[in-house]
Amino acid sequence: MASDLEPASPSPPDSSREFPAVVPHEGEIAVSVQPEGLLVAGDPSEIEAYVERVRGVAGHAVAVMGVDKATLGNATGLAAGAASFLGQSAKFVQLHPESLKAIQKGQLIPGTDGFYRMMTRGADKKFVSQLQWKHANITPARMMSLQMVAVQLALKSAIADVEESVQRVEGKVEEVLRLAHANRSGDVLGDRVTIDRMAAYLDRHGSFSDADWDSIAGIGPALNRTVEQLRHHADRTLRSFDPTRPIQERADFIVKAVENNQLGETLSLLVVSQESLFKWQRLRLARVEATQPEHVQQVLDDARDLLARQLVEDHALFQRSRDIVEAVAKTEAIDGFRIWSVQGLQRSLPMLRQDLERFGKARRTHMQEWQEFKAPTAREAANAAVERVSDTATVALGVASDTATLALGAASEGIDKIGGIFGRAKDKSRVWRRGKPNATDD
Numbered sequence: 018m019a020s021d022l023e024p025a026s027p028s029p030p031d032s033s034r035e036f037p038a039v040v041p042h043e044g045e046i047a048v049s050v051q052p053e054g055l056l057v058a059g060d061p062s063e064i065e066a067y068v069e070r071v072r073g074v075a076g077h078a079v080a081v082m083g084v085d086k087a088t089l090g091n092a093t094g095l096a097a098g099a100a101s102f103l104g105q106s107a108k109f110v111q112l113h114p115e116s117l118k119a120i121q122k123g124q125l126i127p128g129t130d131g132f133y134r135m136m137t138r139g140a141d142k143k144f145v146s147q148l149q150w151k152h153a154n155i156t157p158a159r160m161m162s163l164q165m166v167a168v169q170l171a172l173k174s175a176i177a178d179v180e181e182s183v184q185r186v187e188g189k190v191e192e193v194l195r196l197a198h199a200n201r202s203g204d205v206l207g208d209r210v211t212i213d214r215m216a217a218y219l220d221r222h223g224s225f226s227d228a229d230w231d232s233i234a235g236i237g238p239a240l241n242r243t244v245e246q247l248r249h250h251a252d253r254t255l256r257s258f259d260p261t262r263p264i265q266e267r268a269d270f271i272v273k274a275v276e277n278n279q280l281g282e283t284l285s286l287l288v289v290s291q292e293s294l295f296k297w298q299r300l301r302l303a304r305v306e307a308t309q310p311e312h313v314q315q316v317l318d319d320a321r322d323l324l325a326r327q328l329v330e331d332h333a334l335f336q337r338s339r340d341i342v343e344a345v346a347k348t349e350a351i352d353g354f355r356i357w358s359v360q361g362l363q364r365s366l367p368m369l370r371q372d373l374e375r376f377g378k379a380r381r382t383h384m385q386e387w388q389e390f391k392a393p394t395a396r397e398a399a400n401a402a403v404e405r406v407s408d409t410a411t412v413a414l415g416v417a418s419d420t421a422t423l424a425l426g427a428a429s430e431g432i433d434k435i436g437g438i439f440g441r442a443k444d445k446s447r448v449w450r451r452g453k454p455n456a457t458d459d
Contacts (some may be wrong), residue, residue, distance in 0.1 A: 053171035075116035090220025099162035197250035281372025
């Protein structure tokens with residue numbers, strides 16, 4: 018147990034003096050397991066060694082941020098207290114939910130949320146095969162402080178890179194919003210500038226006025242609606258795809274998705290809107306902590322739910338997009354006859370792949386290599402057609418031969434039967450004629 022931790026002050030956590038820093042013993046680190054990732058404190062070299070182990074096990078991209086004044090800005094209250102509690106060398110390791118499960122299975126973190134100390138190295142300075150965990154008791158106030166830091170940093174780092182997406186949609190915002198039926202006043206890029214300025218102001222001063230909050234309070238709900246409408250437009254476009262259709266119809270789908278439905282621009286604008294929405298959530302948390310601290314836990318939980326839901330839906334959208342693009346990229350030699358369709362795919366597929374890569378990078382999706390798109394030529398199509406005709410002809414000849422044999426057999430059998438019938442009829446005729454006086458045989 019972490020008996021060396023000082024008891025919490027009964028006063029509200031409004032100062033870093035209320036939170037003495039965590040000082041793990043030699044060979045130990047302190048880890049706070051949060052739904053968004055890990056807060057890790059200890060010696061910098063120990064932290065880095067542990068993070069490298071996490072990177073080796075995690076199946077998705079890992080984002081690492083320092084928990085210090087540079088990353089938290091001019092933090093006050095809960096966030097400032099937690100930063101002081103963790104110390105200047107602490108790190109926040111943001112993980113995908115699947116990565117959290119993986120490192121739990123690999124015993125790199127315990128299976129439940131909480132605050133722990135861990136023996137990272139043995140006497141020989143090597144990692145021990147069985148990591149030794151022990152629970153560290155901390156007060157609810159300190160735990161809420163850790164939650165505040167984790168959520169703030171998760172909101173701050175949820176979007177890995179937004180500048181490429183901003184450049185992608187410049188001058189196209191209104192058109193994309195129209196396609197997505199996102200009927201709202203104002204411009205997404207304009208809202209982004211407003212939110213950015215307010216977040217920078219909060220980082221510099223640690224608080225903002227009632228008038229400032231009133232000026233941006235309505236932007237958050239509007240951004241949330243825009244995010245959902247953009248994702249719905251992208252999803253609706255993708256679900257109209259039918260992988261069973263012939264190459265010309267599949268190629269036409271990709272061309273229309275890129276040029277008419279502007280799928281790439283939609284994904285980029287989705288990222289831009291999400292970044293602003295997450296920054297607005299940071300401002301909301303600061304506002305509630307300053308004016309209605311009794312509601313902080315509920316707002317933290319709501320922000321966490323938003324982060325988790327957006328991540329799950331974005332990853333599902335990315336995977337659906339990738340599956341469709343890969344299905345379209347599968348061609349046969351005979352498709353070479355569809356010259357215009359193949360050329361359309363050669364032009365549109367790379368553009369759509371770049372847009373998907375940009376979206377996946379921004380949302381820290383686990384990327385895989387694209388399968389190579391092979392554009393069949395007319396000569397390859399002709400050869401394939403000849404082979405098909407040859408194979409069909411061979412099968413047809415075989416069937417014809419078998420049919421002829423059966424027909425001859427049936428004919429022979431029929432002739433025998435007919436001959437037998439006529440033979441019996443002739444015998445009967447002779448008998449009848451012999452019974453008459455003037456009967457003669459033919």
